[in-house]
Amino acid sequence: MTIRRRALALISGGLDSLLAARVVMEQGIHVEGINFYTGFCVEGHTHAIRKKDRTRPRRNNALWVAEELGIRLHIVDVSEQYKNVVINPKHGYGANLNPCLDCKCFMVGKAVEWIEKQGFDFIITGEVIGQRPMSQRRDTMRIVVRESGVGERLLRPLCAKNLSPTLPEQKGWVDRDKLFGFSGRSRKPQMALARRFGLTDYAQPAGGCCFLTDEAYSRKLADLWQARGSREYELDDIMLLKVGRHLRPRPHFKLIIGREEGENNFLQGYRHQFIQLRINSHPGPLTLIDGEVTPDDCGLAARIAARFSAGRDAEEVEMLLLDRDGSEQLLRVAPLPVAEIRPEWYL
Numbered sequence: 310m311t312i313r314r315r316a317l318a319l320i321s322g323g324l325d326s327l328l329a330a331r332v333v334m335e336q337g338i339h340v341e342g343i344n345f346y347t348g349f350c351v352e353g354h355t356h357a358i359r360k361k362d363r364t365r366p367r368r369n370n371a372l373w374v375a376e377e378l379g380i381r382l383h384i385v386d387v388s389e390q391y392k393n394v395v396i397n398p399k400h401g402y403g404a405n406l407n408p409c410l411d412c413k414c415f416m417v418g419k420a421v422e423w424i425e426k427q428g429f430d431f432i433i434t435g436e437v438i439g440q441r442p443m444s445q446r447r448d449t450m451r452i453v454v455r456e457s458g459v460g461e462r463l464l465r466p467l468c469a470k471n472l473s474p475t476l477p478e479q480k481g482w483v484d485r486d487k488l489f490g491f492s493g494r495s496r497k498p499q500m501a502l503a504r505r506f507g508l509t510d511y512a513q514p515a516g517g518c519c520f521l522t523d524e525a526y527s528r529k530l531a532d533l534w535q536a537r538g539s540r541e542y543e544l545d546d547i548m549l550l551k552v553g554r555h556l557r558p559r560p561h562f563k564l565i566i567g568r569e570e571g572e573n574n575f576l577q578g579y580r581h582q583f584i585q586l587r588i589n590s591h592p593g594p595l596t597l598i599d600g601e602v603t604p605d606d607c608g609l610a611a612r613i614a615a616r617f618s619a620g621r622d623a624e625e626v627e628m629l630l631l632d633r634d635g636s637e638q639l640l641r642v643a644p645l646p647v648a649e650i651r652p653e654w655y656l
Contacts (some may be wrong), residue, residue: 314482315339315466317424319416319517320372320382323468324434324499324511330378331506332466333433336483340382340433343423343523344371345416348388348547349395349520370512387419388544395521396540398424400443407519409444410452418459424462431462431477437499438468438492447472453577463533467491467499520551529555529656536563536600545582552576553594555654555656556613563598563656564610566617582635586614586640590627593618608642 318330320342334340375382394415398408413436420432434446443449450472456461461476464483469475470490478485489497503511518570529550534540536557549565552572557563565583567573573595582608583597596614598607607630615626621644630638 313337313339314431314477315341315429316431316433316477317420317427317429318342318380319420319435320344320371320374321435322372322374322512323435323518324496324503325437325440327374327377327435327436327508327511328373328499328502328506329433329466330380331482331508332488332502333464334378334380336487338483339385340378341429342375342378343372343383343385343420345391345419346384346386346388347391347412347519348544350374351518351520370518372529374511377511385419385422385423387415390419391415392445392542395542396464400449401523405522405524406530407521407527409441409522410449413444413449413453414456417459417463421459421462430463430482431475432459433465433466435465436465438471440492440494477530479608488618494656506623520547526550532557532563532656535562545579549576549579549597553597554617556650556654557656558609558651558654559606562602562606562610564613565597565599566614567596569593580631584633585631586611587631588614588618588620588626588627588628590625591620591623593620593626593628608640609645610643611642613650615642616647616650620642620644621647642649 316333316338318326318340320326320330330340331344355464372382394408394411398411400410403409412426417432424432436450438445438447454460464475464477465472466488469485469488471492474485477483533542533546533550545593552575553568554566555563556566565576567576576595576597579597583599586596586598594614594617596610611628611630614628615621618626620626624643625641626644627639627641629638
């Protein structure tokens with residue numbers, strides 16, 4: 310009897326991983342997906358909080374891909390193990406704090422552990438030579454193979470014809486002639502293939518799926534590390550970096566200022582971890598104070614928060630300062646003049 314081979318596809322939720330899995334499924338291979346949660350995923354966070362993103366579908370694109378393909382998806386939380394990848398990347402960072410090559414080695418390595426436990430035959434990724442400057446070059450693709458321990462069990466269906474045959478091709482489990490030779494940054498070949506498969510509602514290939522590729526986010530993470538004197542973080546830290554305006558008026562504290570109702574509601578969930586400023590007299594943001602502060606620091610923070618409220622031009626704004634222990638203090642402050650808010654405070 311012919312054994313039906315089984316493959317594990319790394320599913321990010323993007324078009325490439327969707328197509329890579331579909332191409333292999335077309336050859337009769339049993340495919341299941343895996344998605345690794347690092348804490349830095351763009352999916353399901355800010356666009357579920359902010360009004361400006363409400364036109365976007367509120368969905369987890371990795372789950373949507375699995376549903377579209379009709380495959381089982383395994384979602385694995387690797388956020389703790391992933392810390393070392395972010396903090397100490399062997400191959401360094403990209404343009405921002407994105408350790409893309411180390412990340413790919415890590416992800417494929419975790420997939421190797423999974424298939425060895427589950428008895429699967431090989432791994433699929435949606436990589437394309439030349440598409441990413443750090444992790445998807447011919448030389449770095451070889452590094453991924455070597456450091457992940459995957460050997461010849463890694464099939465990249467979208468660019469396979471530009472690479473040496475892998476184990477699934479050598480063994481005849483997949484027909485190499487039915488794979489592709491895509492290369493470069495253009496997504497036109499992938500979009501044409503998607504049309505051929507009748508796929509239309511996929512996530513648009515722009516911006517990436519990781520906050521670490523974002524310049525503003527990376528700047529806030531670097532500031533967090535510098536302020537704490539340690540390149541460490543917890544999950545709450547990196548979640549809060551995704552929300553609100555972040556200003557550091559003095560080296561020992563910063564403000565996280567909600568930009569709209571959804572962010573205010575989200576920040577309210579951290580009321581026991583930070584000092585809060587809640588404006589009473591006018592519509593305005595909820596503000597968290599991150600750091601050890603003096604009464605003078607709190608006064609400055611209150612004046613800054615008032616500047617971002619509807620009372621920005623009022624003589625006085627009233628607000629409550631709520632400490633971590635639940636104690637309250639009523640403050641009445643004059644909003645800080647906009648000319649006194651220094652550009653370098655913004656993170």
